[in-house]
Structures are given as C-alpha cells and as structure tokens.
Amino acid sequence: MASSTTVKLASGLGAAGAVGGGAALSKPYLFPNTPTLKTEIEKDGWTLLTSSHSAAISEVLEAYKKEQQSPFNFKGDDSKASDKLLQECKKLYERTTDHSDKENSLKKLKRWCVVPKTTKERLDYLGVTLFSMDDPSNSGNESQDWVNKAKGHTSNAANRFTDLTTLETGSDKDNGNANKLRKHCSSKLTVKSTDEAFDDTLIKIKDWCSNHSS
Numbered sequence: 241m242a243s244s245t246t247v248k249l250a251s252g253l254g255a256a257g258a259v260g261g262g263a264a265l266s267k268p269y270l271f272p273n274t275p276t277l278k279t280e281i282e283k284d285g286w287t288l289l290t291s292s293h294s295a296a297i298s299e300v301l302e303a304y305k306k307e308q309q310s311p312f313n314f315k316g317d318d319s320k321a322s323d324k325l326l327q328e329c330k331k332l333y334e335r336t337t338d339h340s341d342k343e344n345s346l347k348k349l350k351r352w353c354v355v356p357k358t359t360k361e362r363l364d365y366l367g368v369t370l371f372s373m374d375d376p377s378n379s380g381n382e383s384q385d386w387v388n389k390a391k392g393h394t395s396n397a398a399n400r401f402t403d404l405t406t407l408e409t410g411s412d413k414d415n416g417n418a419n420k421l422r423k424h425c426s427s428k429l430t431v432k433s434t435d436e437a438f439d440d441t442l443i444k445i446k447d448w449c450s451n452h453s454s
Contacts (some may be wrong), residue, residue: 277345278333285365286354289329296355297322303434304352311352329353351434359441360429363450370450373426382418389448390417399447401428425449 281288289297304325305316312328314321332345332353339345363370371385382390391414393400393407404424407417425448431441446452 275337276333277335277337277339277342277349280337280346281333281349281354285362286350286357288333288349289326289353289355291322291326293355294322297325299356299432300352300434301325303356303432311348325352351436351438354433356433358429358433359431359438359445362433362442363445368446368450368452370425370429370445371422373422373429380415382415382422385451386418386422387414390414390421393417393421393448399444401444401448421448 278288287293289300301316301321304311304321307316310316312325314324314328318324329349329352332349335342335345357365360370371383371389376382390407393404401421401424405420407413407420425445428441428445428449431438435441
C-alpha cells in the first residue's frame with residue numbers, strides 16, 4: 241500500500257498538472273466572467289459571421305481578395321477560405337476586453353468578421369438623421385441645410401471630403417455648391433464596412449450630411 245506521503249505527493253503533482261494544463265487554455269475559459277470582444281462587438285450593433293452567413297462570407301472574401309496584403313494568414317481564393325476566415329475571427333472575438341491589442345482586434349473584427357453594412361445602415365443604427373438626398377422640388381433651389389453645410393466645406397475645414405471638387409466662392413454659387421455637396425454625400429451612403437475608408441467616411445457623412453457632429 242502506498243504511504244500517505246506518496247499519496248500526497250501524487251495528489252500535489254496532479255494538481256500542478258491541472259494548473260499547467262489550464263495555462264494552455266485561453267483567458268475567457270480561465271476567467272469566464274471577463275468580457276470578450278464578442279460581447280463588445282455585438283453590443284455595438286454588429287452581427288458576427290457564422291457558417292450560416294454564406295452570402296455575407298462571400299461578400300467579405302471578395303473584398304479580402306483585393307487586399308495587397310492578406311489581413312489574416314490565408315489567401316482569399318484558398319479553397320478553405322470560408323472556414324479559415326471563421327477560425328481567425330473566432331480567435332479575435334474570444335480575446336478579452338483587456339487584451340493588449342484590443343483596438344486593432346476590434347478594427348479587424350468590424351471589417352472582416354461581421355455581416356457587412358453600408359454607411360447608411362450604420363448611421364441609421366446610430367440614430368443619425370441625414371439631410372434629404374432627394375433633388376429639390378422648389379425650382380431647383382437646395383434646402384438651407386445643404387447651403388449652410390456647403391458654406392462651411394472650405395479647403396481647411398476639419399474632416400472635409402478631400403475627393404469633393406473644390407466648391408466655388410460667392411453668394412451666387414451657394415446653390416450650386418450645395419448641390420455638389422448633396423450629391424457627393426449621396427454617393428457615400430453605399431460605402432461598405434469592408435472598405436478601408438468606412439470609418440473615415442462615417443465621420444465625414446455625420447459632419448457634412450446631417451446636423452450631427454463627430
């Protein structure tokens with residue numbers, strides 16, 4: 241029969257082994273009450289990709305293929321690209337909110353690991369009410385909202401649309417400038433979350449196409 245000392249020693253080694261094995265587990269499983277990036281992403285109104293989102297996964301991978309440098313460690317035209325994408329996304333969203341690379345992880349998740357949204361859809365979710373994008377019915381005169389915004393869209397304005405043709409100066413140009421700004425805003429409402437410029441475009445739309453400000 242084994243001595244009590246032997247039994248205690250074996251028990252101690254068993255406990256140490258359990259701890260050692262546990263160290264290999266990811267943090268969410270060791271500390272299940274620690275919030276993960278999955279929780280944060282979903283609270284922010286995004287839907288994480290799952291195997292049931294076949295159309296959304298295909299859309300994401302189409303954008304992924306266009307990247308000169310692959311965001312994850314696989315090519316977009318890989319035969320197992322869909323599975324690999326979901327695996328990489330899972331690694332990211334299981335990270336805890338105190339992860340050292342949190343901000344970069346969230347950025348990748350929102351671009352490559354969620355059901356894509358347009359800027360319009362995202363702004364609707366955020367409760368941002370845009371100015372009307374419809375052509376004016378009043379003899380072609382733009383609304384005062386657009387006129388006022390266009391006046392502020394100068395070459396040194398913060399968060400201005402750098403790809404908007406320079407607006408002209410002079411009160412007689414107000415309507416034409418407002419028209420240009422309205423049409424430019426309208427063209428930005430279909431930018432997708434898979435686009436690198438998505439976040440920047442959201443800010444610009446809020447600043448120049450609505451009464452909201454960033």
